[in-house]
Amino acid sequence: MDFELTDEQRMLQESVRRFANREISPHVARMDEEEVFVEELWDKAVELGFVGMGMPQEYGGTHTDYLSIGIMAEETSKVDPGVAVVFGAHTLLCGDNIARNGTDEQKAKYLPLLASGKMRGCMGLTEPEAGSDALSLRTRARKDGDEYVLNGSKTFISNAPIADVALIYATTDPSLGIHGLSAFIVEKDFPGYSRGKKFSKMGLRSSPTGEIVLEDCRVPEENLLGGTEGKGIKVMFSGLDIERFLWSCQAIGIAQAAFDAALKYSKERRQFSQPIFSFQMIQDKLANMLVEIEASRLLAYKGLSCWDRKDYRQTRMLAAMVKLYACEMVNRVTAEAVHIHGGYGYMKEFPVEKYMRDAKVYAIGAGTTEIQKLIIGGYLQG
Ligand SMILES: Cc1cc2nc3c(=O)[nH]c(=O)nc-3n(C[C@H](O)[C@H](O)[C@H](O)COP(=O)(O)OP(=O)(O)OC[C@H]3O[C@@H](n4cnc5c(N)ncnc54)[C@H](O)[C@@H]3O)c2cc1C
Structure with a gap:
């Protein structure tokens, strides 16, 4: 057992600490009061390589070990956990999921955009009627030619109000129960995708949280995560x-x-x-x-x-x-x-x-x- 961080992890810890104290700290009170995420923090984090964390280096990612992502989350949260949620929903819930489960084509298309911060990600699992009982989700994905048509809604989604791409869980075949679940990469500009309401919260107020509404949302079949139905x-x-x-x-x-x-x-x-x-x-x-x-x-x-x-x-x-x-x-x-x-x-x-x-x-x-x-x-x- 080795309880020591590596030199690289220690350097990362130092640089996130500096970033949090110098860049995030001056905005904390205003972000909490006005319930906003300050966009310039995103740009700074892009410069420092923090938004590509956990994504493979071949696609422009950095610090590909999970302990480093944990260190980033801890250090950022000492100053403002809402900002840590913005980065975490992007890097881990969206980017890392695509990196671990996507096809080569999906990785080649989306990871460079996510790692460079040109696209911002989120993950939609929770629904109004499916929270703790997430496996009972109602969002449906029906195959129509070379597209899937998604209908349903997702709620309490971190980054939904600011995300360009969402990893959405839906069922392709309700009769198969949990084996009918699949995940889809859905861009905000796909027809039928809309950002629903943004919530006002007790805490984590710099982290935008909202709904995603899918009304006959047309998703190309190549955006079925991993390329095979039922892997959700x-x-x-x-x-x-x-x-x-x-x-x-x-x-x-x-x-x-x-x-x-x-x-x-x-x-x-x-x-x-x-x-x-x-x-x-x-x-x-x-x-x-x-x-x-x-x-x-x-x-x-x-x-x-x-x-x-x-x-x-x-x-x-x-x-x-x-x-x-x-x-x-x-x-x-x-x-x-x-x-x-x-x-x-x-x-x-x-x-x-x-x-x-x-x-x-x-x-x-x-x-x-x-x-x-x-x-x-x-x-x-x-
Ligand atoms: C700020 C915030 C950010 C979030 N971000 C995301 C996100 O990015 N993506 C996403 O998909 N979801 C997200 N969520 C949703 C979150 O995962 C759910 O809120 C959580 O899983 C609980 O579901 P629920 O709110 O529907 O509560 P419910 O499931 O309705 O639970 C209500 C209460 O009943 C209890 N309960 C339920 N079932 C049982 C049981 N079997 N035994 C005992 N007690 C039980 C619960 O513990 C809880 O106390 C977010 C939520 C919040 C608040």
């Missing part, structure tokens, strides 16, 4: 595993930022003529927070390292475990960080108020806490 379930499950690691790394980034803020504040704030840090009940909180963050990080890095070694024996279980633990942890840690700040923690002038709002969704998105317990329970049942 495999694509979906492997995509969800990797999404859960990424989502957990974002949670770890928020928690670390909340811990750092709470520790600093506890040494500055004086009550009863001493810093509140000197009270053992405050140290108790900080100690628990720190241990939980580090435990989450070890679990996430272990899972990502397994992916990088192509050792998939435990990755589904590890993805569920870290998603369960880290995404509950971030809620506990940010709530404690607010508490350590006392009344000031409840005020918008301190960052911990935002951390707590941003944290809430981590136990919901990418499969709720309850769903992760069901997955782990399924393994225990044998």
Whole structure:
């Protein structure tokens, strides 16, 4: 076992940290207040090669290991997790899925556009009536000559309001159940594709979230991901595993930022003529927070390292475990960080108020806490 990052990963960590502190940080308050994503961050990230992360180098991608994507997610989320979601939905949910499952033609057509940031991606699985029960999705894909005709709607989709291309899950044959599911690469300009409403959210407000509506949307048959019908379930499950690691790394980034803020504040704030840090009940909180963050990080890095070694024996279980633990942890840690700040923690002038709002969704998105317990329970049942 090697717990050290490579020199390259350490350099990446440093450069993402610099990018987040110099470029993202000045916009955080406005993005949160006005609920917008600042476009110049995309251009900067393109320059630095961050939007092509995880995509093969032959198609213009960078940092092709998964642990690097996790590091990027964690470091960005320390400053603004909404921005991390914008990059993650693009690189991982869309780009990485095409890289792992697409035909050579699909990869040659879409990956250079995604890796260079000329196209922005998203992934549409969730529907109004199919959330936790994602396999009951209703979006239909009917073959018509050399095209598929898609009908349905997707909701809560990260990047939907700003994406040029979406990876859409649909069923080609409902009678086949999960074996009738397929994924399609759908461009926003295909006839019948429209961006539905954009949602207003409690947290992650720099990450645009919206609907995708498909009304007789015509998709060329060569855009069936992988070229064979019925492969959607495999694509979906492997995509969800990797999404859960990424989502957990974002949670770890928020928690670390909340811990750092709470520790600093506890040494500055004086009550009863001493810093509140000197009270053992405050140290108790900080100690628990720190241990939980580090435990989450070890679990996430272990899972990502397994992916990088192509050792998939435990990755589904590890993805569920870290998603369960880290995404509950971030809620506990940010709530404690607010508490350590006392009344000031409840005020918008301190960052911990935002951390707590941003944290809430981590136990919901990418499969709720309850769903992760069901997955782990399924393994225990044998
Ligand atoms: C900010 C945000 C971004 C998102 N981004 C994307 C995206 O990019 N692409 C995408 O496809 N989706 C995305 N989602 C959707 C997300 O994956 C779903 O919200 C999530 O899977 C839960 O589905 P639901 O919201 O329909 O809740 P429901 O499934 O309706 O769940 C409601 C409650 O019931 C519980 N529950 C459900 N079933 C069970 C059960 N069997 N046992 C016990 N409890 C249960 C749940 O845990 C939850 O507490 C996003 C969501 C959010 C909030």
